[in-house]
Amino acid sequence: MSGGSVSDLFLRAARHATRFRDGISEAPQRPQVSYLASLEAFREPVPEGGSSGPEVIEELAGKAEPGLHAMTGPRFFGWVIGGSHPVGVAADWLTSAWGQNAGNHHAAPAAAAAEAVAGDWLLNLLDLPRESSVGLVTGATLANFVCLAAARGDVLRKAGWDVEAQGLFGAPPITVLIGDDAHTTVFSALQFLGLGQDRVFRLKTDDMGRIAPSKFAEAAGKVSGPCIVILQAGQINTGAFDDFAALIPVARRIGAWIHVDGAFGLWARTCPEKKALADGADKADSWATDGHKWLQTPYDCGYAIVGDEEAHRRAMTIAASYLPPSHEGERDPSHFVPELSRRARGFATWAMIKHLGREGIAAMIERHCRIAHAMAERLSAENGITVLNEVMLNQFLVRFGAGASEDEADRLTQRTIERVQADGLCFAGGATWRGRKVMRVSVISWLTDDRAAETATDAIIAAWRAVRSAAAASDLANG
Numbered sequence: 001m002s003g004g005s006v007s008d009l010f011l012r013a014a015r016h017a018t019r020f021r022d023g024i025s026e027a028p029q030r031p032q033v034s035y036l037a038s039l040e041a042f043r044e045p046v047p048e049g050g051s052s053g054p055e056v057i058e059e060l061a062g063k064a065e066p067g068l069h070a071m072t073g074p075r076f077f078g079w080v081i082g083g084s085h086p087v088g089v090a091a092d093w094l095t096s097a098w099g100q101n102a103g104n105h106h107a108a109p110a111a112a113a114a115e116a117v118a119g120d121w122l123l124n125l126l127d128l129p130r131e132s133s134v135g136l137v138t139g140a141t142l143a144n145f146v147c148l149a150a151a152r153g154d155v156l157r158k159a160g161w162d163v164e165a166q167g168l169f170g171a172p173p174i175t176v177l178i179g180d181d182a183h184t185t186v187f188s189a190l191q192f193l194g195l196g197q198d199r200v201f202r203l204k205t206d207d208m209g210r211i212a213p214s215k216f217a218e219a220a221g222k223v224s225g226p227c228i229v230i231l232q233a234g235q236i237n238t239g240a241f242d243d244f245a246a247l248i249p250v251a252r253r254i255g256a257w258i259h260v261d262g263a264f265g266l267w268a269r270t271c272p273e274k275k276a277l278a279d280g281a282d283k284a285d286s287w288a289t290d291g292h293k294w295l296q297t298p299y300d301c302g303y304a305i306v307g308d309e310e311a312h313r314r315a316m317t318i319a320a321s322y323l324p325p326s327h328e329g330e331r332d333p334s335h336f337v338p339e340l341s342r343r344a345r346g347f348a349t350w351a352m353i354k355h356l357g358r359e360g361i362a363a364m365i366e367r368h369c370r371i372a373h374a375m376a377e378r379l380s381a382e383n384g385i386t387v388l389n390e391v392m393l394n395q396f397l398v399r400f401g402a403g404a405s406e407d408e409a410d411r412l413t414q415r416t417i418e419r420v421q422a423d424g425l426c427f428a429g430g431a432t433w434r435g436r437k438v439m440r441v442s443v444i445s446w447l448t449d450d451r452a453a454e455t456a457t458d459a460i461i462a463a464w465r466a467v468r469s470a471a472a473a474s475d476l477a478n479g
């Protein structure tokens with residue numbers, strides 16, 4: 001190979017990665033430079049001549065590092081982002097190095113086999129019907145898409161329409177019932193499937209974002225014809241769960257396909273202390289969840305789980321004359337996902353489950369929930385800070401400026417978020433909840449322990465005190 005041996009190249013990459021990860025616990029929880037500065041660093045005319053491998057890797061690391069966010073650090077609480085565990089990363093490096101195209105089990109037996117076993121393990125861990133089929137996709141967005149494609153095909157098939165062959169033109173209309181606080185990507189999936197973001201029935205939710213069972217029963221009573229019901233395990237802001245035990249029997253009575261978006265929340269089912277939150281979720285027809293959230297696999301990894309394997313296959317199967325057919329007991333990954341050529345995600349999933357084990361996963365989830373609860377308790381004890389939700393899982397919402405007007409509290413909350421982010425001791429982002437500005441905190445990194453949480457809580461309280469003093473001083477100055 002010109003320009004450096006393979007081992008030199010791989011070792012260089014490993015050295016950069018090791019240095020980055022070794023420093024992650026002490027690194028500021030923010031990028032050092034902005035997007036525009038990063039763009040400036042990368043931007044140049046198309047290279048006319050090539051560069052040696054080592055040069056490319058050195059230059060890449062040099063240009064990228066200032067703009068990297070320490071998302072894998074212990075005090076990162078933004079969005080819902082798993083910690084990209086080193087065991088998963090190492091498995092993922094092998095995945096790249098092995099270069100398997102995981103579409104087909106004849107072409108890539110080990111990739112297809114690891115995926116099949118990882119899928120069985122997932123069904124067991126999440127305690128979902130064992131005969132379900134599992135597609136490994138990029139994340140819960142695509143998992144929702146795959147599951148809802150199976151749903152669309154099945155409810156129309158029961159109405160005498162073959163959507164896989166005929167498309168949606170002239171098909172019987174499908175009623176979609178969905179909670180008002182469903183994740184935005186579920187609406188994207190509906191958009192991709194021709195079901196429309198806006199022609200769904202959005203059901204009223206309670207103050208935690210759960211579908212109100214009375215509203216659901218009322219809406220279900222009006223449905224005739226094909227219907228898809230979309231429920232949620234783990235609301236993105238509050239961590240709340242729809243009441244599966246109450247809602248699913250009602251949805252069954254109207255013959256609906258029942259889908260659960262459980263990107264992170266479905267993992268409560270792996271944890272004895274938290275399992276009751278998702279009681280009855282196994283009675284649904286399909287489930288979307290993520291590997292790159294609570295299982296800590298590297299990006300990207302999600303799972304589309306469908307109870308009726310045939311419905312799953314019908315929606316996704318890719319057949320071509322040059323692709324060998326599969327036989328009984330052989331599983332082709334491409335029958336369960338939209339892609340043909342694809343990454344062998346089964347290796348990293350297999351590695352993470354093998355590393356943590358059932359007990360390790362449960363202990364981690366229990367720890368995250370306990371830490372979230374403790375952080376919320378300490379924050380609410382501070383003057384002017386309000387935690388808006390009951391902390392039942394690993395998510396909570398914080399508002400700053402209790403006692404001030406709502407508009408002033410919006411400003412104080414925004415300033416506190418900015419201050420926390422600028423300080424860089426921890427990272428938490430903002431959101432709007434019930435029309436008002438909030439800080440949202442997700443505890444979901446394998447590295448987050450009690451000490452990290454304490455440092456982060458101190459940092460949030462310090463930022464709030466500084467914002468409050470500055471506001472009081474400017475009030476004085478303005479008379």
Ligand SMILES: *Cc1c(COP(=O)(O)O)cnc(C)c1O
Pocket residue numbers: 080138139140141142183185186234235236261262263264290302
């Ligand atoms: C994160 C999330 C999604 C989207 O998942 P991606 O992995 O980002 O594609 C969907 N639903 C919920 C509830 C989520 O938390």
